Amino acid sequence: MGYRLADDAQYPEGTRDVASVVKWVRDNADRLGIDTSRIFLMGHSAGAAHVASYAYDRRHQPASGHGLAGLFIISGRVRADNRANNPNAKRVEAYYGPDSSRYDDMSPVAHVNADSLSTFIAAAEFENPLIDVYCVELAYRLAVAKGYAPPLLWLKGHNHTSMIGQSNLADDQLGPACLAFIDRPMSTMGGSPQI
Numbered sequence: 029m030g031y032r033l034a035d036d037a038q039y040p041e042g043t044r045d046v047a048s049v050v051k052w053v054r055d056n057a058d059r060l061g062i063d064t065s066r067i068f069l070m071g072h073s074a075g076a077a078h079v080a081s082y083a084y085d086r087r088h089q090p091a092s093g094h095g096l097a098g099l100f101i102i103s104g105r106v107r108a109d110n111r112a113n114n115p116n117a118k119r120v121e122a123y124y125g126p127d128s129s130r131y132d133d134m135s136p137v138a139h140v141n142a143d144s145l146s147t148f149i150a151a152a153e154f155e156n157p158l159i160d161v162y163c164v165e166l167a168y169r170l171a172v173a174k175g176y177a178p179p180l181l182w183l184k185g186h187n188h189t190s191m192i193g194q195s196n197l198a199d200d201q202l203g204p205a206c207l208a209f210i211d212r213p214m215s216t217m218g219g220s221p222q223i
Contacts (some may be wrong), residue, residue, distance in 0.1 A: 029045070029141060029142070030040030030045075031045035031046065031047045031075065031078055032045055033120035033123075034119065034123035035122050037123075038122075038123055038124070038125060039108075039123055039124045039125065039134050040081060040088060041136075042074070042077070042078035042081075042123070043078045043081040043082050043085075043088045044073075044088070045078065046071075046078045046081075046082040046088075047081050047082050047089065047090075048089055049165050050067070050069070050082070050094070050096070051090070052160055053066060053067060054095055058091070058209070062063050064095065065097060066094050066097050066210075067095060067097055067099065068096065068097055068098045068099065068210060069082070069083060069096055069098075069099050069100065070099075070100035070102065070105065070206070071100070071101065071102065072103055072104075072192055073102075073104070073105055073156075073159070073188065074105050074119075074123075075104050076101045076102060076105060076106060077102065077105045077106055077108075077136060078113070079100075079101070080099065080101055080104060080106050080136030080137075080166075081134075081139075082094065082146075083096060083099045083136075083137040083138055083144070083145045084136050084137075084144055084145070085136065086139075087107045087141040091154045092100055094145060096098075096145055097146075098145065098146045098147070098148065098210065099145045099147050099148070099207065100147075100150075100206060100209070101116050101147060101148070101149045101150070101163065101166060102149075102150045102191070102192060103151055103155060103163070103188050103192075104136075104151075104162060104166065104201070105148070105151065105159060105162060106121075106135065106136045106137050106160065106162045106163070106165070106166050106213060107135045107136075107162045107165060108120055108124045108132075108134050108135045109128070109129055109131055109133075109158075109171075110131070110161045111137075112145040113157065113158070113159075114157065114158055115156070115157055116156070121131065121163040121217065122189070126183055134173075136166070137162070137165050137169055137204060138156070140166070140169040140170055140173050141173050142173045142174055142175075144170060144174070146178070147166070147170055147178045147179075148179045148182070148205070148206065148209040149163050149166055149167050149178055149179065149204065150163070150180070150181040150182075150183060150191065150202055150205070151163040151164070151180075151181075151182060151183070152182075152183045152186040152187050152188055152190070152191040153182065153183060153184050153186060153187075153189055154185075154187040154188075154189075155187065156188045158192045159188065163180075164180075179188070179209055181201065181202065182207050183201055183202065186199075
């Protein structure tokens with residue numbers, strides 16, 4: 029799916045776009061033959077910010093909850109910041125607005141708690157500046173909140189784009205890891221993993 033972009037749309041419109049797609053899939057599940065207990069969301073880069081905002085921040089979910097089985101954060105921009113060393117600071121300001129005092133509340137990582145959705149996180153060795161830091165922060169916050177570490181994949185030799193472009197190629201590490209996350213026993217979806 030796509031989502032609206034800044035400057036035409038500002039926070040939380042990208043997240044609202046994600047919410048509308050999840051609702052559409054759930055509303056049309058019978059017609060499409062979809063098992064609603066097995067819906068996963070995946071986002072890459074800024075897309076990861078939108079899916080994570082939907083999955084972690086209850087303000088963006090319907091009263092019935094997120095309706096998901098799991099979440100994939102791939103090279104996720106899951107923290108809004110306009111630090112001087114962030115080469116995407118202007119894009120952050122275009123989407124989240126210029127008031128950086130609100131950025132923490134708008135950042136998906138700030139809404140992680142013990143009930144947060146089961147999440148798989150991946151980042152590349154040669155990542156866009158700060159994205160690997162955001163991914164590690166998310167993994168840390170999930171681990172502290174839940175009492176166990178989420179699956180975290182560090183893709184050696186890859187960059188922000190090559191890690192997703194490797195699917196079905198000889199060096200496909202991400203695809204099999206994602207499938208393993210989906211195929212794990214349902215009993216591990218919301219609690220401590222089985223040992």
